[in-house]
Amino acid sequence: MGQDGRAELAARIRELRGDKSQAALAAAILHDRTAISRAETDTEVPSPALCEKLDAYYRTGGELGRRRQTLVGGQLTEVSPTDRRDLLAGLVASAGELTVRIRTGRTTPGRSDLLLLQHTIRTVTDTYGATPHSALTPVVGRHWRLAEGIVADAWKSDRLRPAFRVAAGQLAYLLCRLFFNTGDTAGSATFLELAEEHAVGTGDPALSSAVTGMWSTLHFYAGDYREAAAVAVDGRRWGYSYDTAVLAAYEARALGALGDDTGAMRALELMERSPIPSAPEPSCEPYGTAWGMLIAGGTLARLGRHEEALPITAGSVAAYDTRSDAPYEMHANALLAHSRALLGADIAAAADTVSRALDMVADRPTYSVWARAGELASVMAPHRSVQAVAELRGRLREAPAMLALTAGQMS
Numbered sequence: 001m002g003q004d005g006r007a008e009l010a011a012r013i014r015e016l017r018g019d020k021s022q023a024a025l026a027a028a029i030l031h032d033r034t035a036i037s038r039a040e041t042d043t044e045v046p047s048p049a050l051c052e053k054l055d056a057y058y059r060t061g062g063e064l065g066r067r068r069q070t071l072v073g074g075q076l077t078e079v080s081p082t083d084r085r086d087l088l089a090g091l092v093a094s095a096g097e098l099t100v101r102i103r104t105g106r107t108t109p110g111r112s113d114l115l116l117l118q119h120t121i122r123t124v125t126d127t128y129g130a131t132p133h134s135a136l137t138p139v140v141g142r143h144w145r146l147a148e149g150i151v152a153d154a155w156k157s158d159r160l161r162p163a164f165r166v167a168a169g170q171l172a173y174l175l176c177r178l179f180f181n182t183g184d185t186a187g188s189a190t191f192l193e194l195a196e197e198h199a200v201g202t203g204d205p206a207l208s209s210a211v212t213g214m215w216s217t218l219h220f221y222a223g224d225y226r227e228a229a230a231v232a233v234d235g236r237r238w239g240y241s242y243d244t245a246v247l248a249a250y251e252a253r254a255l256g257a258l259g260d261d262t263g264a265m266r267a268l269e270l271m272e273r274s275p276i277p278s279a280p281e282p283s284c285e286p287y288g289t290a291w292g293m294l295i296a297g298g299t300l301a302r303l304g305r306h307e308e309a310l311p312i313t314a315g316s317v318a319a320y321d322t323r324s325d326a327p328y329e330m331h332a333n334a335l336l337a338h339s340r341a342l343l344g345a346d347i348a349a350a351a352d353t354v355s356r357a358l359d360m361v362a363d364r365p366t367y368s369v370w371a372r373a374g375e376l377a378s379v380m381a382p383h384r385s386v387q388a389v390a391e392l393r394g395r396l397r398e399a400p401a402m403l404a405l406t407a408g409q410m411s
Helices: 003-017 022-029 033-040 048-058 063-072 081-104 111-130 133-152 161-181 185-202 205-221 225-238 241-258 261-273 289-302 306-321 328-342 347-360 367-379 387-397 401-407
Strands: none
Touching: 003 033, 003 048, 003 063, 022 033, 022 048, 033 048, 048 063, 111 133, 111 161, 111 328, 133 161, 161 185, 161 205, 161 367, 185 205, 205 225, 205 241, 205 367, 225 241, 241 261, 241 289, 261 289, 289 306, 289 328, 306 328, 328 347, 328 367, 347 367, 347 387, 367 387
16 A cells, blocks of 8 residues: 555545534544544545545545545455445345346336335325334335335436436435434434435435435434524425425424524424425424424423413324324324423323323334433433332333433433
C-alpha cells in the first residue's frame, strides 16, 4: 500500500466531514466513531463498510470505495463470523428470486410484477394497525427483496422503472417502521436511508414526505427533540396533504417535550386545520379525530397543562375503545398520553393506565409503547411507594431484553 495514497484517502475523509463532529457523523451513518477517527488520522485503512456508508452519506458515487480498492489491490478482506452468517443468509434469500428470473428467461420485469408489489403494499398498509409486526416483517421483507432485485437490474430505460423504485422505496419504508417497533433503531435507520435513496431518485412527494416524518420520529425517540421538530418542519416543503397533519403533530410533540409552549400550540393549531385523509397510506396511520386528541392532549401534558389535557386524552381513549378495528399501537399510545395527563391528579391511576397500555401489546411488543411506558415509569419514580407504581416498575424490569432497554433506570 502506498503511504501517499493512504494519506490522501484520510485527507479526503476529513474534507468531506467538514465542520461536522466525528460523533455527529458516526451517529448519522450508524458507525463506530473511533473507526472514523482512525481512518482520518491514517492510523488504518478504512473498512469497506465505512467507505460504503460515507460514500452513500456524502453521495460521492463510490469515490472512497474506489480509492480504498486501489490501495488494497487484490488483497482479500477478512470477514468476521457475524458478517459471514449475514452474507450467507442474504445469498440464500436472494437465490430463489434469481433462479425464478433466470428460468423465465425475462430480461425485464413485467407489469404483473409491479401490480404484485403494489397489491402487497396496499394490503400491508390496510392491515398494519391490527397485525403484529412480527407477522408483517417476513411478508414485507420478501417483496422488498423482489423489488430491490428488479430495480438493481440493468434495464435503466424501461418506462416502468420509476414505479418500481417507488414500490421498492415504500417497502423499504415499511421495513423501517417494522424494525423501529421491534426495537431495532439501527436497522430502522438503514432501511429509512434506502427509502430516502428511492425518494430522491424518483422525486415522489408521498415517499419523500413519509421519509421526512420517520426521520423526525427516530430523532424524537432518541431524545433529540430539537432536531425532531426541525425535520418535521422541513417535511412541509413536499406539500403532500396526507402528511400535513402528521408533520404538524410531530413538530408539536417535539416542541412540547422541549417545553416550548408557544411553538407547540402553533403546531397543534396547524394540525387541527389540516385535511383528514380518507384511507391509510404506507407512511403512517391516517390522521383523524382520535389521533389528533392523542397528540394534543399528550403535548399539553408534556407542557405541564395536565388539567387542560385530561378531558382531551380521555376523549381519545374513549374513541379508540369504541372501535373494533382500532390500531393497537395508536390505542396504546392514547392510553399513555392519558397517563401523562393523569400525573397531575392521580399517580396510581396514571400507573394503572400505563399497565393497561402494556397489556394491549403484551403479545405483540411495540417499541413506541414500551419506550413511552419506560419514560412515564421514570417520571413516577418519586412515587415508588404507591403500589401501582411499584407494580409497573417491576413489570418493566421483567420485560424481554429488547424492551427492557426502553424502561430507563429502575433504581
